[in-house]
Amino acid sequence: MKHTKKLLASVAAIGLAGSAYADQVFLDDLIVEGSACIGIDCANGENFGFDTIRLKENNLRIKFDDTSTSASFPSNDWQLTANDSSNGGANKFSIDDTTNGRVPFTVEANTPTNALFVEDTGHVGFGTNNPVVNLHAVEGNTPTLRLEQDGSSGFTPYTWDMAGNETNFFIRDVNGGSALPFRIFPGNSNDDGLVIRNSRVGVYTDNPQSALHVRKTDGTAALLVEEASTTAAARTLMTLSNNGSANFELTDTSVADAANTGRTWKMKNTGGKFLLTTFPGGPGETEMALDQDGNLTISGDFFASSGTQLSVPDYVFEDEYDLMPLSEVRAFIEENGHLPNVPSAGEINSTGLNMTEMQMNLLEKVEELTLYTLEQDQIIRELNERLNDLEG
Template sequence: MKKSVIGSSVALGLFGALVIADQVINDDLIVTFSECVGNDCVNGENFGFDTIRMKENNTRLKFDDTSNSGSFPNNDWTIVANDSSNGGANYLAIEDATAGRIPFRVEAGARANALVVEADGDVGFGTLNPAVDLHYVNGNTPTLRLDQDGSSGFSSQAWDIAGNETNFFIRDVTNGSALPFRIRPGADESALDIHADNDIGIGTSSPDARLHVNIKGGDEPSFLINQDGTADSTQFMVDSDGQVGINTDDPKAQFHIVAEGTQTFRITDSTGSHHWNINIDTGGNLNFSKAGSGTTELVLTASGNIVLNGNLVVNGNISCTGTC
């Protein structure tokens, strides 16, 4: 009986040692069906279509490169599934194990076709069938953000490039989300065209000047400057007939000025020392005055009379048909 007990104890000890020992296989290992690795694998595991399954509360696949020559690459990589801490995030990631950072990460719940690379190299975001090199699909205002985060010592600045049914625009996110640039759907061909010589065309693909405006007809002005939020705010315009208006949106002649205040024209000499002002007053009189004189030197009245605030000097003859 004593020998039997001793023998059983030895057998159990040997069996236990075999169970907990690492298995080293010095030849090819071929698994005909499926393989499960991890503490939670069970006998009779239902693999479904899985060929290899990792099953436990922390799953990692480590690529540990043991190259020790300076001429061979030896960086280590890990495929990581989920955080290992309680309350951590759910994701699949590729970790640069040597550097200790994650360059690629897909969070659980990401939408279908969040990233698709076609055989021809086209990349799709949100689409299974990208039609161009980079194709982004979203149900509301697809947007690309350019975000300078200050990490290189430069001031933080963020810009958005986006488009929707209303406009294509650039948004200054940092400064109140202002939209300094917009293109509306349906804009004409070459609505804005910049040539290699920096000539700018508006409505033309062949600008012949620094700014070349080509209109297709109609009554809209070729050029217009106005003041936002001000009634009768047109400050300068060129209409479709080539007539120029200042302070009017309806020029009646090739050059039409609507007076604002007491100065309509100012003429200055080459030295910048002498100035003459010309204007029309509310009585219809045309006035000429030297700036700073405090008076009007010459008036051409609405009735055709000339009024001088000074002497009339004539070096030639004077003729008149009425009383002189």
């Protein structure tokens, strides 16, 4: 009764007691001991169930109208909206920035359970109520994060996806034909498969010592550069470029060698020459030099491969060898301008000089010349004996 008198007094104070639809103004706090229903479709005897406050009509909105007028205080207006009010509109719940005409947050009807879940740890789950990291996405098939530049800021629209499943983790170039330029397959048992540190890239090492450092301990460390084009063509597959001598180093670490004798070799271009050098514990020693004119200099002996069976012309000394008479040799030279079994100048200029073959050809000629000399020596001996007999 006390509350009724107070309510009637408030209504009378504003002169609205006689109107059935007049606004009601309460000049004190309003406390409802029970549930409240607001909206034109609330019914007398409403069954609230566990609802404390219920909004019930065909346009459900809660408006936050900030009446601040001082420039130093925020005054933006906000609204909670349940469903669009237009025919065919969306079934959704949203938070609306009504001052700026924007809708920064929307949840559509029938969204899966735990579509967005914020745990008490601050972890955010997408599709899970048990996020174990800061952002945890769960999906039945290939959970994906899409990065889409939509052109609204004047830049060319472009879209990338980052996703993973049981076959691989990948980055997808959506606008580039959905190509997968970056992939990681499961089952990599080693840490540090790819590391970027101090502007260096390490493969299976977390402490790369050069721009690219590949380090393995199972005998599989290797680099392969493969051009698989079906069109045959000469191609440069590796280039070493430097403002100065460009070096390619090979080091054998199988034996501890403080002096590094013969363990490190370098191929390099210096002073217009291609050099092959060794490091026997001191300054590099040049073992081979090739200049721009094709002149080759080596510091040691030159050997043909000992693993190849060379056709050494020792057959010249065999009894069945048919040594060409000198008269035929003379005729051959007069007709052809070169020795038998020796390529002509024209052939050499056309096809090049096979050094191994030429050495064997020259050895054959030396051995034949030796036979000719021995034969002539025998004739000279016989003539001398006959001369001695005639003079005696």
